[in-house]
Amino acid sequence: MTSLLEEFQKVGKRLREEGLVDANFGNMSVREEDGFSITRTGSFLDSPGKLVFVPFDGEAPKQASNEHQAHREIYRITPHRAVVHAHPPHAVALSLHHERIIPADCEGEMFCPEIQVVTGAPGSIGMAQNVAKALVEHRVVIVRGHGTFAAGKTLEEAYIMTSLAEHSCQVLILSGKECHDTINSCQPGNQRE
Numbered sequence: 059m060t061s062l063l064e065e066f067q068k069v070g071k072r073l074r075e076e077g078l079v080d081a082n083f084g085n086m087s088v089r090e091e092d093g094f095s096i097t098r099t100g101s102f103l104d105s106p107g108k109l110v111f112v113p114f115d116g117e118a119p120k121q122a123s124n125e126h127q128a129h130r131e132i133y134r135i136t137p138h139r140a141v142v143h144a145h146p147p148h149a150v151a152l153s154l155h156h157e158r159i160i161p162a163d164c165e166g167e168m169f170c171p172e173i174q175v176v177t178g179a180p181g182s183i184g185m186a187q188n189v190a191k192a193l194v195e196h197r198v199v200i201v202r203g204h205g206t207f208a209a210g211k212t213l214e215e216a217y218i219m220t221s222l223a224e225h226s227c228q229v230l231i232l233s234g235k236e237c238h239d240t241i242n243s244c245q246p247g248n249q250r251e
């Protein structure tokens with residue numbers, strides 16, 4: 059049987075190999091009783107080292123990932139059991155000009171037919187709450203200009219959602235279709251920001 063750490067390593071390696079995280083950014087966690095185990099701040103996801111336990115209530119250890127508040131909020135208000143936060147470049151690029159992304163490729167249409175874009179400063183409680191709310195009904199969300207949070211029953215499931223969302227965003231960019239499917243943000247004079 060695969061140990062928890064091996065599971066983190068396997069998924070971290072895939073995230074790195076696919077370019078879904080850069081250098082030592084991104085983080086992952088798994089729900090436990092009364093809290094969750096998360097990667098350390100600044101750790102490389104393909105060799106995460108020791109995991110840090112963060113309780114649902116009270117102070118988080120200072121070694122825990124900077125984004126532990128988002129993970130905590132997700133576990134508080136959704137039934138998800140694992141969370142992956144990554145920085146996929148095409149998803150981040152599309153998030154700059156859209157409030158939601160509607161995939162046009164067949165896997166995207168099937169597994170993440172609508173991807174919400176939320177806002178908030180990295181590590182802030184505001185961002186944590188926006189992310190968690192979006193993940194009540196969806197399995198992946200993009201924080202504008204920052205990255206994705208994906209959730210599922212296992213880390214592997216959350217990784218697959220991350221990869222699917224990035225693929226859908228890449229296809230939209232390659233096709234030029236993103237200009238027509240969202241909030242008219244590509245029309246002159248109608249920029250949101």
Ligand SMILES: [Zn+2]
Pocket residue numbers: 083084143144145180204205
């Ligand atoms: Zn991040």
